[in-house]
Amino acid sequence: MAAVDSILGAPEPDDHRVVHGGRAARNQRHQLLPVLHAIQDRRGWVSRGALEYACRRLSIPPAEAYGVVSFYARFASEPHGEVAVHVCDDIVCGLAGVTVPDGARRVPCLGLCDHAPATLTERFGMVYEAVQTSHAAARYPGSRLLRRIDVVDPDSIDSYREHGGFAALKNAREMGPAAVIRAVTESGLLGRGGAAFPTGRKWQSVADQPVRPHYIVCNADESEPGTFKDRVLLEGDPFAVVEGMAIAAYATGSEKGFVYVRDEYPLARARMARAIAQARDKGFLDFDVEVRRGAGAYICGEETALFNSIEGKRGEPRNKPPFPVQAGLFGKPTLPNNVETLVNVLDILNGEFADSRLFCVSGQVLRPGVYEVAMGTPLRALIELAGGVPPGRMLQAVLLGGAAGSFLTPAQIDVPLSFDGVRAIGATLGSGAVMVFDDTADMRQVLLRIARFFRDESCGQCVPCRVGTRRQEEILDRMLGTNGDSRADVMLLSDIAQAMRDASICGLGQTAANAIASGLTQLRVLNG
Numbered sequence: 001m002a003a004v005d006s007i008l009g010a011p012e013p014d015d016h017r018v019v020h021g022g023r024a025a026r027n028q029r030h031q032l033l034p035v036l037h038a039i040q041d042r043r044g045w046v047s048r049g050a051l052e053y054a055c056r057r058l059s060i061p062p063a064e065a066y067g068v069v070s071f072y073a074r075f076a077s078e079p080h081g082e083v084a085v086h087v088c089d090d091i092v093c094g095l096a097g098v099t100v101p102d103g104a105r106r107v108p109c110l111g112l113c114d115h116a117p118a119t120l121t122e123r124f125g126m127v128y129e130a131v132q133t134s135h136a137a138a139r140y141p142g143s144r145l146l147r148r149i150d151v152v153d154p155d156s157i158d159s160y161r162e163h164g165g166f167a168a169l170k171n172a173r174e175m176g177p178a179a180v181i182r183a184v185t186e187s188g189l190l191g192r193g194g195a196a197f198p199t200g201r202k203w204q205s206v207a208d209q210p211v212r213p214h215y216i217v218c219n220a221d222e223s224e225p226g227t228f229k230d231r232v233l234l235e236g237d238p239f240a241v242v243e244g245m246a247i248a249a250y251a252t253g254s255e256k257g258f259v260y261v262r263d264e265y266p267l268a269r270a271r272m273a274r275a276i277a278q279a280r281d282k283g284f285l286d287f288d289v290e291v292r293r294g295a296g297a298y299i300c301g302e303e304t305a306l307f308n309s310i311e312g313k314r315g316e317p318r319n320k321p322p323f324p325v326q327a328g329l330f331g332k333p334t335l336p337n338n339v340e341t342l343v344n345v346l347d348i349l350n351g352e353f354a355d356s357r358l359f360c361v362s363g364q365v366l367r368p369g370v371y372e373v374a375m376g377t378p379l380r381a382l383i384e385l386a387g388g389v390p391p392g393r394m395l396q397a398v399l400l401g402g403a404a405g406s407f408l409t410p411a412q413i414d415v416p417l418s419f420d421g422v423r424a425i426g427a428t429l430g431s432g433a434v435m436v437f438d439d440t441a442d443m444r445q446v447l448l449r450i451a452r453f454f455r456d457e458s459c460g461q462c463v464p465c466r467v468g469t470r471r472q473e474e475i476l477d478r479m480l481g482t483n484g485d486s487r488a489d490v491m492l493l494s495d496i497a498q499a500m501r502d503a504s505i506c507g508l509g510q511t512a513a514n515a516i517a518s519g520l521t522q523l524r525v526l527n528g
Helices: 002-008 022-029 032-043 048-058 062-071 091-096 157-162 167-175 177-187 199-207 229-236 238-252 266-281 303-310 339-349 379-385 419-423 443-457 463-481 487-503 507-511 514-521
Strands: 083-088 105-107 119-123 129-132 215-220 256-261 288-293 334-338 356-363 369-374 395-400 406-408 433-438
Touching (some): 002 048, 022 048, 032 048, 048 062, 091 443, 129 266, 167 177, 177 238, 177 339, 215 339, 229 356, 238 266, 238 288, 238 339, 256 303, 266 288, 369 379, 379 433, 395 443, 406 514, 463 487, 463 507
Parallel strands (some): 083 105, 215 334, 256 288, 356 433
Antiparallel strands (some): 395 433
């Protein structure tokens, strides 16, 4: 009860006898995930008694609340002890060699691919603690978006201001909302979350909506294997993210904001919360913003699934239209933007914008990490920045765009890293993930791991994705196990992929077959 009350406040006298309905119940529902996290942080799991008490306080049917608990991978419905050790066994950590101690749990990508193999240790109790794999200091010489990292103290607003912080927000308020949106539009900035939608057009669409209130959501739920650029920005330059949100809220007339950060990023969440508090105390925020904690669901990177999660529901995507700019979070006009997108806005208003992009280079390279290069830079040059493959080894393949991306052969790595450049060879920049594989990598196991990832992460809402991802894994496992090429199985995989692309509700199902198909055709894994 204490964990629930820490979020909702002390109950009123005889509160357990009162069931709130209608608007009162709907207004409380969005507190469900914070309440569930508070329960688990204290006990290590969500017990039936604690869940039933939370349901009474929030007026939520227990069966519905249990449906939420069971949806998210990070919530436990059985006790697991006071300490939980999570060991990543995803693609990059698998390449680095994964050792799972007794009692530890294998989990998907933790977003620590630059420090593979990665772990996350949690200690539950009165004081909750989560510890990521220890990090070495990183420097980003010549970088624009990352120039403050390891220079500015991420816990000090004064340090941030000494290095030009909040100058862009000052410029925005002097320009006015319309001029800010015009500047963002004229810059040609495209969203950096993967969809590459024009940022200025999205801002204008929200600003034009007469319905109030308006919301802004910073999507920091990067759960794509091989993607960790948002974590680097959140941990190393949190005030820049806050400033970008403040500018976006001012331009679009948004009264409320959320930063949705994946649960596996405890340091990022803590630093963002401190940055928001300091910015509010210093008078830089004229709208309400809070950090919301994800619960282990890759699908919540999809904007409408993220809205459902904030609202205290299962993270299942919604049909479109209506689009978020018309009816998003709580049914109101909503501006969803990626972390990197918002940080770019600062340089636009300071007159320093350059069309560059952050890429997460990981796998079998000498210097994995986040690199900023100008759009159009050849992929080969990016790999060389990361040190290339280890001495004595040869490049076998590159997975561009994350698990939903495409495999490229060594003959294709001179492709320019631009939206048009990669589109010309049937690939995508996606989330900016670049996984490098040398000639020692077992690409069959890599393909199987990607298939398992999508099967695990499908929310199950629509049949094409729920069934298609499972059948894709089963067929691929059968094909690779026979050490031969089955033409019938290849055709069946192609048919399944087409069905998922045509009929899935969201991008997960629509892209779940991309890497598998390119692995079979580009790399000829079955013939290797």
